[in-house]
Amino acid sequence: MKFTEEHEWLRVEDDVVVVGITTHASEQLGDVVFVELxxxxxxxxxxxxxxxxxxxxxxxxxxxxxxxxxxxxxxxLADDPGKVNEDxxxxxxxxxxxxxxxxxxxxxxxxxxxxxxxx
Amino acid sequence: xxxxxxTPLFDLHQELGAKMVPFAGYEMPVQYALGVMKEHxxxxxxxxxxxxxxxxxxxxxxESYEAVAEAFEAxxxxxxxxxxxxxxxxGLFTNADGGIDDDLMFANRGDHLFVVVNAACKEDDIAxxxxxxxxxxxxxxxxxxxxxxxxxxxxxxxxxxxAPSVAGMRFMDVATVEIAGADCWVSRSGYTGEDGYExxxxxxxxxxxxxxxxxxxxxxxxxxxxxxxxxxxxxxCLYGNDIxxxxxxxxxxxxxxxxxxxxxxxxxEGGFPGAERVLxxxxxxxxxxxxxxVPEGRAPMRAGTQIFAxxxxxxxxxxxxxxGFGPTFEGPVAMGYVTAGFAADGTNLFGEVRGKRxxxxxAKMPLVPANFKR
Numbered sequence: 259m260k261f262t263e264e265h266e267w268l269r270v271e272d273d274v275v276v277v278g279i280t281t282h283a284s285e286q287l288g289d290v291v292f293v294e295l296x297x298x299x300x301x302x303x304x305x306x307x308x309x310x311x312x313x314x315x316x317x318x319x320x321x322x323x324x325x326x327x328x329x330x331x332x333x334x335l336a337d338d339p340g341k342v343n344e345d346x347x348x349x350x351x352x353x354x355x356x357x358x359x360x361x362x363x364x365x366x367x368x369x370x371x372x373x374x375x376x377x
Numbered sequence: 378x379x380x381x382x383x384t385p386l387f388d389l390h391q392e393l394g395a396k397m398v399p400f401a402g403y404e405m406p407v408q409y410a411l412g413v414m415k416e417h418x419x420x421x422x423x424x425x426x427x428x429x430x431x432x433x434x435x436x437x438x439x440e441s442y443e444a445v446a447e448a449f450e451a452x453x454x455x456x457x458x459x460x461x462x463x464x465x466x467x468g469l470f471t472n473a474d475g476g477i478d479d480d481l482m483f484a485n486r487g488d489h490l491f492v493v494v495n496a497a498c499k500e501d502d503i504a505x506x507x508x509x510x511x512x513x514x515x516x517x518x519x520x521x522x523x524x525x526x527x528x529x530x531x532x533x534x535x536x537x538x539x540a541p542s543v544a545g546m547r548f549m550d551v552a553t554v555e556i557a558g559a560d561c562w563v564s565r566s567g568y569t570g571e572d573g574y575e576x577x578x579x580x581x582x583x584x585x586x587x588x589x590x591x592x593x594x595x596x597x598x599x600x601x602x603x604x605x606x607x608x609x610x611x612x613x614c615l616y617g618n619d620i621x622x623x624x625x626x627x628x629x630x631x632x633x634x635x636x637x638x639x640x641x642x643x644x645x646e647g648g649f650p651g652a653e654r655v656l657x658x659x660x661x662x663x664x665x666x667x668x669x670x671v672p673e674g675r676a677p678m679r680a681g682t683q684i685f686a687x688x689x690x691x692x693x694x695x696x697x698x699x700x701g702f703g704p705t706f707e708g709p710v711a712m713g714y715v716t717a718g719f720a721a722d723g724t725n726l727f728g729e730v731r732g733k734r735x736x737x738x739x740a741k742m743p744l745v746p747a748n749f750k751r
Contacts, residue, residue, distance in 0.1 A: 289413055289415075291675070291709075292702070310731065312676065314414060314606065314701065
């Protein structure tokens with residue numbers, strides 16, 4: 259698993275990359291009340307805003323961590339945004355992306371480096 | 378920026394695991410371990426304890442209550458003279474242009490008037506009262522008492538365990554009550570739409586009182602985050618967001634707070650700052666009006682969201698002044714100002730969120746029914 263400075267996690271699953279937000283991020287956000295997901299089939303480039311999360315406190319964006327095509331989104335989050343707080347590292351993944359260039363993942367942190375990053 | 382102040386309950390907040398944020402010059406708890414959503418729901422289901430010690434507490438004393446009330450009526454468009462002893466009322470400091478400089482609570486305490494004002498406005502409010510009322514009325518700022526609110530359907534049962542007499546109080550009654558060995562000034566009121574009490578307690582006794590309440594199963598500590606979503610569902614204004622120096626009481630939907638005796642044709646008509654505009658708008662209507670807004674779907678419409686009459690084009694007809702998610706409403710809720718022609722309940726409008734026009738409907742406030750003990 260890889261981690262970004264934007265507090266996203268990336269997990270390689272067969273030929274796609276599953277993306278979610280970290281437990282730390284979900285705790286900082288507070289109770290999540292709304293998630294807006296991209297359309298499957300959307301081509302995205304790294305650092306493009308692809309999702310909106312609204313918590314009881316504020317709205318934040320999720321950025322595409324790599325270039326590629328969104329192949330699947332987690333529709334369950336639209337109906338039950340609270341899952342993001344309950345299981346951010348598991349059930350509450352946001353989207354699956356087919357990487358255009360898998361080497362973009364190499365720049366991201368491993369778990370130990372991420373834990374150091376959040377202190 | 379000057380250093381943040383702390384309330385007498387600061388150490389307790391820290392011990393309870395509160396997340397502290399700067400608010401109106403104070404370090405205040407925005408949430409505790411439960412989180413905003415659960416704190417909100419707990420308050421509506423049982424009882425929540427809020428530290429509101431940052432608010433300003435002021436005693437106005439003169440020759441008699443009547444003398445103080447008469448002087449105070451020059452600052453507010455409310456019936457102060459006619460307020461019964463042991464009763465509290467909602468009030469507004471208006472300015473010369475008929476806008477609202479602050480909202481407040483005032484109570485007839487027999488030989489004096491007790492006033493509670495917003496934290497962010499208190500220095501200005503105190504200066505205003507001193508300038509207008511002294512020397513015939515003494516303005517005494519209370520700095521040695523904390524202020525806490527206990528809110529929710531089980532607030533009565535919880536507080537009555539410490540002081541049985543509070544069960545007999547009605548909505549907006551005020552009394553001095555001995556609670557856990559301290560002389561407290563208690564009112565049956567609040568800012569959540571729920572039944573409950575606001576308690577002014579000597580600072581040396583504040584933590585013990587809170588600990589006694591928090592030890593009860595039904596009571597949880599609640600932060601400013603849930604206080605905001607509770608008052609929003611209840612349709613109550615946040616000064617600075619929903620009403621300010623430019624909004625009149627009529628625009629703000631607060632005409633109910635102006636008693637007949639101060640209105641056109643009343644025995645003490647006018648005689649407060651901005652009376653000309655306030656009385657004129659009461660007769661002719663205001664150009665815009667504060668309304669409740671219910672967005673369709675789940676996306677919250679935050680403060681600043683522009684409101685439009687149509688799905689495309691056109692000028693904005695309004696703006697959201699408070700908006701977020703209503704945990705009890707189970708969906709997004711908002712309030713804001715719209716041009717008078719669009720203010721009727723059920724009017725279908727659009728709010729622009731991230732460049733997209735989303736349907737929103739004008740709705741009667743409160744969005745969650747109030748639960749006061751009348």
